[in-house]
Amino acid sequence: MGTLLPKLFDILQKEYQLQKKTRGEIMWLMSELESMQIALLKISEAPIDQPPDEQVKLWAKNVRDLTYDIEDNIDKFVVRIDTPMPNNPHSFRGFIERSLDLMTKAKIRRKIGLDIRDIKSRINEEKERRDSFIQRAFKTVGIEEKTDYLVRRLMEGPDEELRQQQYVVSIVGFGGLGKTTLAMAVYKELKEKFDCGAFVSISLSPNMVGILKNMLHQLDEEKYCNINGATWDEGQLIDELREFLKKKRYIIVIDDVWDNSHWQTIRYALAENELGSRIIMTTRIVSIAKQIGGAYQLEPLSLDDSRKLFDQIIFPLKDKCLPYHLSEVSQKILKKCGGIPLAIITIASMLASKKGNEHEHWYKVYNSMGSGLEDKPDLMNMRKILSISYYDLVPHLKTCLLYLSLYPEDYVFTSKTLIWKWVGEGFVETEQGSSLYEAGREYFDELMNKSMIQPVDEDGLETRYRIHDMVLDLITFISIEEHYLTRLDGHQSLSLPKKIRRLSLQTNVEEDVKQLATISLCHLRSLTVSEQSFNLLPSTLSSLCPLLRVLDLNCDGVENQHCKDICNLLHLRYLKLSCDCITELPKEIANLQFLQVLDIYHTHVKELPPSFIQLKRLVYLHVNGWYMRLPDDLGSLDMLQEIGDIFYIDNPTMLHNLGGLAELRSLSIDIIKWDESYDKAFIQCLSKLVSLEFLKVIGTVGSTCGSNLSPGPQRLRSIDMSDCTLTAVPRWMSSLSSLSTLSITLLTLGEEDLQILGDIPSLNYLDIQVRKATPDRNKRLVIDNVSPFQCLTQLSVVSVTMEVRFAPGAMQNLRNLEFYINVRETVDQFGDFDFGLENLSSLDSVGVRIWGSDSKMSEADDAETAIRRSLHMNGKNPTINLHRHDWA
Incomplete structure (x- = not known):
């Protein structure tokens, strides 16, 4: 409903020359659908101890099918009328595009905007809770x-x-x-x-x-x-x-x-x-x-361990205890959870997010929990417990969670892939100024906060996630019941619904796929194919499912000739191809005028066709930048928000092209060989990227010290220049009002560098690597209250001799410090190990690595003694983690 009503409104606003009667019918339809939406919202907002009965659920299902059908017809109409006329740049479509600025927002969009703002507020309150404990609690209690x-x-x-x-x-x-x-x-x-x-x-x-x-x-x-x-x-x-x-x-x-x-x-x-x-x-x-x-x-947790796990999720900061008026109901809740960590985590996570009148709400949760779990913890009782958290979700999060039923057991996924799929499905709504990915990330974080999604510990890789088997069981059960998504995975006998809207094929069993030949897939909106299922499909995709919006092919059998057929799927919003046999994209890619997400990273495509730049609605592009050049005129894709992977930059013109991407939020580039011709191009590019939030630069880079960065990326929060070496800290960094995280590698460290770093107003985390000590310097650089560093809480310095000393009043918010020293070179240059650690008034912890190659053992002992003495003098009494290396 949330995507259908705005589409109806758009049709009324755009100059489609509709008949007066048709316009009146659309207005009547909108009024009826708004009434239905109000009723649906009331159902979804009902108390969790009063779930909807079967007749209400059946009505909701029928309304859903109705809205799907209406939206399918609208999309068919829009695709036909919005198709560009290739030989006439002043086409009717061009007039429509020029009219977009005249559009206003419908009442329902304003309502959704208010809902999103409320959700954002709740997410911000709970982020610290999620980051600090919930996903680690399971691992620390009773194990x-x-x-x-x-x-x-x-x-x-x-x-x-x-x-x-x-x-x-x-x-x-x-x-x-x-x-x-x-x-x-x-x-x-x-x-x-x-x-x-x-x-x-x-x-x-x-x-x-x-x-x-x-x-x-x-x-x-x-x-x-x-x-x-x-x-x-x-x-x-x-x-x-x-x-x-x-x-x-x-x-x-x-x-x-x-x-x-x-x-x-x-x-x-x-x-x-x-x-x-x-x-x-x-x-x-x-x-x-x-x-x-x-x-x-493996026995359930004891009551004491259950209480510890419950309390640590409710109060992760460990400085509060459960109020007396909640002690009795919490005991009853824990008894019903039966010592099962998953049940405790999901219920406690839900309770922790509720504000106001906790006593009443907690009793409602208790009364709605399945009985008998403490005696016989079977599957249905677990479903009842988990379903409480599911029905507690706001409507759009229910939709996003159910989407995870497309994955098989134990499947691991990245947050980015899932979020962009939500975008392609139309699940994500944004406010002005925020990106689609940001909004989707907040949805994802909220599901993490509810313990519906779990991180998978994979050292050295991008963080991956999975859903617990019991959560998958629940959402699969609901998905089948509501005809939300159909999954064919080779082991379950499934009666296929008459209309399939979303399909996930994960089977090699030909009999499973043969079932699809008995029904029409003309209503299919989303198709995910893995294993070798692609070759078992009974027809070409364009004839089989012409209304497809989301296509994810991670399977063998997809080749270049299939891509031309895929380019006839005019409704596509999301296209991901993970197929080694694909080496090129056809010029017909320009047909996909509604495409928002294109992910061809796991193909062998090395060049994009010139027609690619006609994809004006593209917001996310993921290709293998290590061997693919950015296409000419890429800057004309003025809705592009993110380019996945790192791109090689081999001439200043490429930087000029990037500068046209005013909506770009994330950029990673490798400048192959920097010379003076890049300095101006880089600054000009950065000045135009006003929406940029993350920047990573690797390669051989000069100083880029120009100070004129206007208007500049004032939203830029994170810069990673640790994989390149700068001769000095760029002066323009101090003008970035939102920059909070900086990793930078310098050839040498000087006073002006510290001054510029200290003037960055929002800098919270700083990682400095210094390649070599400044020659002939025998006195450390002093950081005092003149160099503000007013927001800095974490500092890491990798320098052979640790060339800085902290004076009284320095870095008054610094909580965590890490540094590295070479004992022999430090003695040769400065003659002591006086870093002024006693003057850091907010310091909580210090990590030190002492390298003792070619040094005397006594010098290493002296270094450790000096550091420990300095910290002992620090009134905050910080902890220390000290490592000594290579005494040979």
Whole structure:
């Protein structure tokens, strides 16, 4: 409804020369739909202890289908009338575009704007809560003792002979108890003690070939770097694993086993070699754990640990306690949660976000929770508990969460991919001045805050996320019930609805896809294809689903000739192609006049056709910038907000093109060889990027010290210039009023550099790397209250000799300091280790790395003693984390 009503309003506002009667019918239709929307909002805002009955839900479903059909017809009309006339630049479409500024906002848009502002306010209040604790709470309450116990059990056999045998521990327990979290904790604790290791998930309907390939890749990333492209079958992969592990002491985690046959397949691949290897398995099924042996029954949290987990989510800052008037109801809630961490986290996260009259609301939550969980924690009761958090969401967040039902179990995804998909679906609404991605990120953060989405710990990679199996179970159940999204994944018997709006194909089973031939897909709006399902589709995409808006093809079988057909999908808003066989895009890409998101990073496309610049509605472009040039006239895409990946810049003209992107929010560039011709072009480009919020520059860069940056990117919050070396801090940085995070590498550090850095008004985090000490300097640079650094709370300095000293009154808000020194060179240059740490009045923690190569042990001792003495004199009594390196 939120996207349909504005479209109707647009049709009335634009000069489409509608008949008077038609205009009247549209106005009547808008009035009726607004009345329906009011009723729907009342239903969604009903108390959580009064869920809608079946008749109301059926009515809501019918209204949804009605709005879909109306919107389909509108889109058909708009696409036809808005198609550009290729030989006439002064076309009717051009007149329509010139009329856009005359449009006003409908009443419903104003209402949505108010809702979004209210949501923003709530998100800002809860960000600190999310960042500081919620996602870590699960890992810190009640798990330490269990981890220690399992580590001892795995490693401390009664004698040496038994310790050398292969040993298996199976962790068994109900979904949501934390089996995976415990297994991961034990795995991380022990991995360094083994030759190699792997952590793989099986789930309900596993792809055994993919799992075995994943295991090989984790065991030896270098040897099996191209394993995913190998055509080995299951038997060949098992033989390869047995051969590889024959002489290795390994630790393997097999997570979420549902079927004993799947376990036996993997068990056979894990060669026994009397080297003391260890295997950890998790399952919800007691019989499987008993068959495997070494069963460890994971019990629910004790009442005390449940209380700790609950309280830490409600009060993450640990400086408050639960009010007396909430103690009784909280005990009742915890009793119903039955010690299941997932239930405690989801319920506590929801309660924590509520303000005002907590007592009444908490009792409503308690009364709506499924009964009997403490006696028999079965699936339906967990659904009831999780559904409370679902129905507590505002309408647009329900829609966004249900969209996650397109993913299979244990699927990991990036926030960026999901958010841009929401944008393509039309789920994201923005206020003036904010970007679509920003608004979508707030939606994502709110779902994180509600513990509906969990981060996956993957060191060294972009943060990835998943949804808990029980949450997936819930939203899949709701999605099927409401005909929201259909997923064919090869293991569930599904009666397909008459009208499919969103489809996710994740199957190699031809019988599954054959079901699609029996129904019409002409109403399909979103299609996600993985595995080898693409070649099983009964027809071309343009004839099969002409109204498609979102297309995500992550599968084999898609080639260049298919792209021409895809370019006939005139309604596309989101297009992602992850197919190695695609090497070029056709000129017909210009047909996609409504396209907002284009992601072809995982293809071999090296050049975009000239017609690409006709995609005037494009807001996000993701290509592999390491080998693709930015197209000429890219600056004409004046709605583009983000360019994914890093782009090579090999001439100043490319910077000039970038300067035309006035809506650009994020930019990463690699300037191959900087010379004086780039200085002016860079400053001019930056001056025009008035919406820029993040900038990363790598390569060989000069000083870029020009001070004239007008109007300049006053929204710029983060600059990363750590992968290039500047001769000085650019003076224009001090004019950036919103800059809060700066990472910069300097050839040498001087007084003027510190002055410019200190004058950046909102600087909160500063990371400075200095390549070499200033010659002949024997007195440290002093930072005092004359160099304001008024907002700085975190400082990291990597410098051979730590050339700065803090005077009284310096950096009065600094809480965390990290620095590096070389003992020998510091003594040679300055003769002491006096950094003035005692003068930092707000300091909470200090991290120091002392490098002692070619130095005397006594000098390193002197450095450590001086630093500890200085911190002891600091009235804040900061903690210290000090490391000494290389005493040879």
